[in-house]
Amino acid sequence: MSFVKTKVDMTPIEDTVFAIVKKAKEAKAKIGAENVVDATIGSLYNEEGSIVAFESVFTPYDQIAKETKAAYAGSFVGNESYRKQVYDWIVKPSGSTLEHSVIATPGGTGAVALTLQEILDEGESVLLPEIAWGSYKLMAAMDNLKVKTYSLFEENHFNISDFQKKCEEILETQKKLLVVINDPCHNPTGYSLTKEEWEEVVRILNACAKKVPVILLNDIAYIDYSYDVDHSRDYIKTFDAFNENVFVVIAFSCSKSLTSYGLRCGAAILMAKTKEAVRSVEIVFEKAARATWSNIPNAAMDNFTFVTTDNHNAYMKEKKFYIKLLKERSEIFVEEAKACGLSCYPYKEGFFVTVKMEDNNIRDEFHEALMQNHIYTVKVNKGIRVAVCSLSVEKCKGLAKRMADILNNLS
Ligand code: PLP
Numbered sequence: 001m002s003f004v005k006t007k008v009d010m011t012p013i014e015d016t017v018f019a020i021v022k023k024a025k026e027a028k029a030k031i032g033a034e035n036v037v038d039a040t041i042g043s044l045y046n047e048e049g050s051i052v053a054f055e056s057v058f059t060p061y062d063q064i065a066k067e068t069k070a071a072y073a074g075s076f077v078g079n080e081s082y083r084k085q086v087y088d089w090i091v092k093p094s095g096s097t098l099e100h101s102v103i104a105t106p107g108g109t110g111a112v113a114l115t116l117q118e119i120l121d122e123g124e125s126v127l128l129p130e131i132a133w134g135s136y137k138l139m140a141a142m143d144n145l146k147v148k149t150y151s152l153f154e155e156n157h158f159n160i161s162d163f164q165k166k167c168e169e170i171l172e173t174q175k176k177l178l179v180v181i182n183d184p185c186h187n188p189t190g191y192s193l194t195k196e197e198w199e200e201v202v203r204i205l206n207a208c209a210k211k212v213p214v215i216l217l218n219d220i221a222y223i224d225y226s227y228d229v230d231h232s233r234d235y236i237k238t239f240d241a242f243n244e245n246v247f248v249v250i251a252f253s254c255s256k257s258l259t260s261y262g263l264r265c266g267a268a269i270l271m272a273k274t275k276e277a278v279r280s281v282e283i284v285f286e287k288a289a290r291a292t293w294s295n296i297p298n299a300a301m302d303n304f305t306f307v308t309t310d311n312h313n314a315y316m317k318e319k320k321f322y323i324k325l326l327k328e329r330s331e332i333f334v335e336e337a338k339a340c341g342l343s344c345y346p347y348k349e350g351f352f353v354t355v356k357m358e359d360n361n362i363r364d365e366f367h368e369a370l371m372q373n374h375i376y377t378v379k380v381n382k383g384i385r386v387a388v389c390s391l392s393v394e395k396c397k398g399l400a401k402r403m404a405d406i407l408n409n410l411s
Pocket of ligand 1: 108
């Protein structure tokens with residue numbers, strides 16, 4: 001007997017991250033935090049080991065009237081001022097001329113989930129990166145979608161030929177193509193495509209769009225931590241070259257941008273050549289949003305608008321400090337890894353560095369051995385994720401060498 005719908009996977013969620021986070025916590029309690037390397041946490045932490053909550057975000061948030069916090073949003077697609085500011089924050093600097101609209105969502109998760117849920121029919125395949133944020137697969141499974149993956153790298157750059165091959169394979173079996181590209185600051189490798197690589201992606205998707213409608217889901221959860229933040233949106237201009245049969249959804253999240261993971265605020269930015277195309281997707285997304293979460297926290301939206309306009313300078317200054325810190329931590333790890341021969345995926349920027357492990361069996365053994373040495377990391381497909389976002393500079397020092405030694409000593 002089952003109380004839930006028949007077409008659902010009944011296997012319990014395997015939250016590998018939280019299980020390891022718990023182990024790391026227990027180890028800290030037992031042997032002292034100074035003796036444990038906890039590289040599991042995917043939020044920004046300061047050098048003292050606490051979560052960062054930007055002053056420039058939470059001081060104004062605390063000053064918002066309780067009535068504003070209590071009220072429903074202005075509309076179930078989001079407050080007008082928020083929708084406009086999300087566009088101005090992300091897309092406008094690129095100079096894009098595509099038609100557009102914005103729908104507020106609960107974090108980036110909401111925007112990604114809406115897209116997977118409303119674009120494909122059950123049984124169709126979504127194209128995901130081979131190494132990726134775990135929720136994509138979970139969402140696909142909940143929507144009864146199949147998953148196909150593209151290999152991310154060829155040597156030290158984006159594997160454009162495998163991307164093309166997998167797109168073409170999907171075209172042979174279905175009448176729509178949905179691809180996910182998590183860029184810039186890919187989770188978990190820290191790769192960002194170059195403008196030239198994006199131009200190649202646009203060329204390939206345009207060619208596919210001669211046969212079927214193509215939807216590009218560009219997940220930009222970490223964009224505001226690009227090292228060259230002033231030019232981090234430039235690549236969006238390459239989308240202007242998309243033909244009328246391509247649709248873009250940019251999944252934006254305030255979680256990392258504002259260090260406000262718990263406020264559940266994000267957006268789906270819809271972009272296409274024609275107003276009609278944008279409206280057609282908007283109609284469906286609006287209804288799905290209304291039917292699922294109804295509306296997004298009013299105060300969180302208003303605060304984003306305030307922080308990125310009136311409080312812009314204070315916010316950028318505070319964020320810049322942490323971008324520099326991320327850079328310092330990641331450079332230590334990456335350079336030491338290079339020096340001792342610990343192979344990592346090509347890292348450019350962002351919250352995570354990933355150690356390359358082609359064989360998932362060896363990865364499992366390595367991950368276990370690391371824990372025995374009080375180094376806690378997260379397993380990802382073909383890799384071990386090191387969260388430099390939450391690891392102090394001191395803890396980053398010497399870590400790569402310790403990991404390399406443990407790997408070399410595996411039986
Ligand atoms: N996309 C990626 C790649 C992520 O890593 C995350 C969060 O970890 C998200 C999207 C969504 O985060 P949120 O729903 O908190 O905005």
